[in-house]
Amino acid sequence: MNLNYLFSFTVVVALAMIAWAGIDVWGLNGLFCIAVPYVAAILFIIGFAKKVLGWADSYVPFRIPTTCGQEKSLPWIKQNKIDNPSTTTGVVMRMFFEIVLFRSLFRNTKAKFKDNYRLSYRWEIFLWVAALAFHYAFAVVVLRHLRFFFEPVPQFVQLLEKADSFFRFEFFAPFFKIGLPGVYLSGFVLLGALLFLLGRRIFLGQVRYVSLASDYFPLFLIIGIAASGILMRYFAKVDVIAIKEFAMGLASLHPKVPEGVGAIFYVHLFLVSVLVAYFPYSKLMHAGGIFLSPTRNLANNNREKRHINPWNYSVKTHTYEEYEEEFREKMIEAGIPVEKEQ
Amino acid sequence: MKNKRLILTGLIIFFAIVTVPLWYNLFSGKKPAAPELEYTAKAKAAKVCVEPTAFMKVNHMELLYMWRESVVRKGERTYVNSNGKKFNMSLTNTCLDCHSNKDKFCDRCHEYSSVRPYCWDCHNVKEKE
Numbered sequence: 001m002n003l004n005y006l007f008s009f010t011v012v013v014a015l016a017m018i019a020w021a022g023i024d025v026w027g028l029n030g031l032f033c034i035a036v037p038y039v040a041a042i043l044f045i046i047g048f049a050k051k052v053l054g055w056a057d058s059y060v061p062f063r064i065p066t067t068c069g070q071e072k073s074l075p076w077i078k079q080n081k082i083d084n085p086s087t088t089t090g091v092v093m094r095m096f097f098e099i100v101l102f103r104s105l106f107r108n109t110k111a112k113f114k115d116n117y118r119l120s121y122r123w124e125i126f127l128w129v130a131a132l133a134f135h136y137a138f139a140v141v142v143l144r145h146l147r148f149f150f151e152p153v154p155q156f157v158q159l160l161e162k163a164d165s166f167f168r169f170e171f172f173a174p175f176f177k178i179g180l181p182g183v184y185l186s187g188f189v190l191l192g193a194l195l196f197l198l199g200r201r202i203f204l205g206q207v208r209y210v211s212l213a214s215d216y217f218p219l220f221l222i223i224g225i226a227a228s229g230i231l232m233r234y235f236a237k238v239d240v241i242a243i244k245e246f247a248m249g250l251a252s253l254h255p256k257v258p259e260g261v262g263a264i265f266y267v268h269l270f271l272v273s274v275l276v277a278y279f280p281y282s283k284l285m286h287a288g289g290i291f292l293s294p295t296r297n298l299a300n301n302n303r304e305k306r307h308i309n310p311w312n313y314s315v316k317t318h319t320y321e322e323y324e325e326e327f328r329e330k331m332i333e334a335g336i337p338v339e340k341e342q
Numbered sequence: 343m344k345n346k347r348l349i350l351t352g353l354i355i356f357f358a359i360v361t362v363p364l365w366y367n368l369f370s371g372k373k374p375a376a377p378e379l380e381y382t383a384k385a386k387a388a389k390v391c392v393e394p395t396a397f398m399k400v401n402h403m404e405l406l407y408m409w410r411e412s413v414v415r416k417g418e419r420t421y422v423n424s425n426g427k428k429f430n431m432s433l434t435n436t437c438l439d440c441h442s443n444k445d446k447f448c449d450r451c452h453e454y455s456s457v458r459p460y461c462w463d464c465h466n467v468k469e470k471e
Contacts, residue, residue: 045360052349151372161456239399240457245375252367291352
């Protein structure tokens with residue numbers, strides 16, 4: 001057992017219980033359905049703007065890209081234009097592949113002692129696979145939720161839903177029924193990838209050693225969100241029409257507390273609100289940070305162009321010509337060679 | 343960083359995208375109200391469906407699936423509900439007998455919540471007499 005993940009797990013369970021108690025015991029529907037989501041949204045926007053503007057304000061006096069290939073050099077040496085870009089186009093390519101395909105994570109290795117304590121590094125692809133699966137599944141899930149905010153539902157959301165429910169799973173036993181409404185693959189991919197990422201942190205010694213409560217908390221939180229969503233869609237069903245009415249009310253600034261919706265919905269909503277509010281103040285802010293990483297978004301042209309430190313003050317200089325002018329006679333007397341005799 | 347203007351533009355674009363549902367709902371002038379369902383005279387007279395309304399609202403798809411299983415696989419056509427009342431398991435002859443206005447009953451909610459049931463891939467909707 002480890003205090004870090006135990007703590008995060010307990011916090012997420014406590015949050016879920018607070019949401020449930022807030023609605024079912026204390027009857028604070030207005031607080032949990034209207035105030036909490038709006039406050040979360042405001043905290044998200046303020047926090048996000050503050051973080052990004054803070055980064056924008058910090059100086060990057062020198063180019064510090066972390067390069068992973070041959071630098072631009074002599075004409076017959078082939079440059080790696082994506083991994084060691086020297087132009088803006090190269091940087092754009094590099095950033096695109098980094099953001100869309102997690103290119104740097106693809107190079108992930110793991111260190112292990114082989115026979116005779118020989119340290120060996122192996123290419124380890126599963127972190128990349130799970131991270132990619134998680135991010136894309138989450139993106140699809142978020143986009144699918146747009147059906148609750150638009151009337152009529154946009155065409156691309158319907159298309160996404162069709163693609164997502166392409167494989168039809170239907171299993172109906174007296175005690176376990178799944179399949180109606182249609183199973184969306186993305187939800188299960190999301191949950192599976194999250195469980196893998198969590199298992200990695202818990203079971204791999206080296207990763208556990210560097211994991212903090214703030215690494216486990218978002219994992220447990222999103223697991224809670226995905227699990228409550230799946231539970232709500234397939235098992236403990238809720239009145240979707242009432243929920244859409246509520247969501248549209250929130251989006252049009254005429255919020256109305258939904259009636260007759262199961263407690264699981266309030267848990268889901270509260271956990272999502274917590275995630276949204278927590279986002280800009282945590283490691284999740286890498287979503288914005290990736291765009292502003294000086295080790296990624298700068299071209300490696302340190303030797304090609306002169307980069308002047310923005311806070312340089314004007315230095316008083318005394319060039320050699322001026323020096324010789326001042327001391328010429330003394331230099332000639334002392335027998336020191338000078339450039340100009342006169 | 344010297345690209346401050348670029349960063350600010352990106353930030354504004356991001357916020358604009360994130361808040362699209364707000365702008366759309368504020369300026370399209372649409373009411374968030376759920377669609378109104380129309381009940382036929384027969385449905386109004388019956389007052390209650392085969393199971394209570396709250397159950398039907400969230401579980402009608404599973405009920406229909408169980409009916410299909412029962413009829414197609416087992417040849418069993420009688421459904422006994424929670425009150426002990428018997429019904430003929432049939433989408434066309436039982437459900438659509440009362441709710442003969444599919445476009446004003448089934449479709450309204452399904453369209454509102456972007457659900458595409460595959461019932462109508464096989465089942466015909468009776469012509470109105």
